[in-house]
Amino acid sequence: MSAAPLIIDMHTHFFPETWPDLAEKFGTPDWPWMKHHGDGTATVMVGDKEFRPIYSACWDVDKRLEEMDQYGIDIQVICSTPVLFATTRPADQAAECAHIFNDAALEMCGRSSGRLLPLAQVPLQDIDTACNVLSQAMKDGHLGVQIGNHVDDKDLDDEGLVTFLQHCAAENAAVLVHPWDMLTGNRMKKYMLPWLVAMAAETQLSILSLILSGAFERIDKSLRICFAHGGGSFAYLLGRVDNAWKERDIVRVDCPNLPSSYVDRFFVDSAVFDHGALDLLIDVMGEERVMFGTDYPFPLGEIKMGELIRTAPKLNEQTKAKLFSQNAESWLATDLREGSAAE
Numbered sequence: 001m002s003a004a005p006l007i008i009d010m011h012t013h014f015f016p017e018t019w020p021d022l023a024e025k026f027g028t029p030d031w032p033w034m035k036h037h038g039d040g041t042a043t044v045m046v047g048d049k050e051f052r053p054i055y056s057a058c059w060d061v062d063k064r065l066e067e068m069d070q071y072g073i074d075i076q077v078i079c080s081t082p083v084l085f086a087t088t089r090p091a092d093q094a095a096e097c098a099h100i101f102n103d104a105a106l107e108m109c110g111r112s113s114g115r116l117l118p119l120a121q122v123p124l125q126d127i128d129t130a131c132n133v134l135s136q137a138m139k140d141g142h143l144g145v146q147i148g149n150h151v152d153d154k155d156l157d158d159e160g161l162v163t164f165l166q167h168c169a170a171e172n173a174a175v176l177v178h179p180w181d182m183l184t185g186n187r188m189k190k191y192m193l194p195w196l197v198a199m200a201a202e203t204q205l206s207i208l209s210l211i212l213s214g215a216f217e218r219i220d221k222s223l224r225i226c227f228a229h230g231g232g233s234f235a236y237l238l239g240r241v242d243n244a245w246k247e248r249d250i251v252r253v254d255c256p257n258l259p260s261s262y263v264d265r266f267f268v269d270s271a272v273f274d275h276g277a278l279d280l281l282i283d284v285m286g287e288e289r290v291m292f293g294t295d296y297p298f299p300l301g302e303i304k305m306g307e308l309i310r311t312a313p314k315l316n317e318q319t320k321a322k323l324f325s326q327n328a329e330s331w332l333a334t335d336l337r338e339g340s341a342a343e
């Protein structure tokens with residue numbers, strides 16, 4: 001096996017080719033389903049509304065491995081998509097939904113010769129059930145869990161959600177926080193503005209909810225948690241947050257330390273699509289806290305996978321190796337070179 005670092009993409013998504021008709025199964029409308037077009041493309045539908053165009057890399061392991069080879073990607077961490085979380089449904093239905101997609105992830109990974117690694121989903125509207133589903137998923141071979149950045153009006157500093165995060169730490173589960181259920185409304189109806197504006201704000205909100213509430217003081221330091229999309233607007237606005245903490249007692253009332261002192265408590269991915277932004281991210285977070293992640297195979301992901309880091313003019317090979325593999329191995333707490341079929 002070559003000594004070159006593995007290239008690990010820790011933020012990718014899958015959809016199974018098919019799954020049970022959830023609307024029929026649960027007797028309620030507007031569940032996600034797949035409309036296949038017969039040419040390797042499909043539309044994810046939510047009820048009778050089009051949600052997202054996708055293609056076969058979402059469900060076809062061979063197609064996926066072929067595209068990984070094309071861009072020199074050794075390993076992908078795969079997770080479902082937040083539209084499948086069902087956190088507004090009854091918890092037993094969301095739990096059943098989680099089992100369907102968690103099993104589908106394991107099945108896909110099982111056909112990948114060790115090159116796809118699964119993250120689970122859980123019914124986060126019910127903390128006890130979510131903890132049980134997470135424990136089962138870890139026993140079944142998942143390496144962690146992908147969660148939304150909030151559940152209804154509860155941010156990550158909610159007592160129940162903190163309990164869940166503690167459970168993840170105890171189970172040695174990596175956590176990927178993915179923005180979802182975005183702030184929206186009549187002013188963000190067009191141009192994918194919820195994805196372009198609100199997703200970044202959602203992630204900023206969930207990171208600050210953990211910092212400013214003092215939740216990071218209560219959560220075990222062994223928790224390995226990552227925020228998607230470069231942590232949203234967090235890195236760019238951290239100076240503003242630090243300044244507010246220094247100047248206003250109502251900002252620091254629950255947070256004993258300067259907000260920027262908590263950056264060693266979490267990871268972010270590299271999906272920022274711009275070398276200047278990546279430099280800033282590494283500068284703010286430290287080169288041990290940024291991991292290569294693409295959001296593959298969705299249209300808003302890094303289409304030329306790995307190019308941003310490979311062509312980054314200011315990063316040396318050591319830093320690139322951390323971003324491409326060492327940091328993901330720390331986050332996943334696993335030695336991927338061991339047992340991986342990837343060369």
Ligand SMILES: [Zn+2]
Nearest residue numbers: 013178228295
């Ligand atoms: Zn994503």
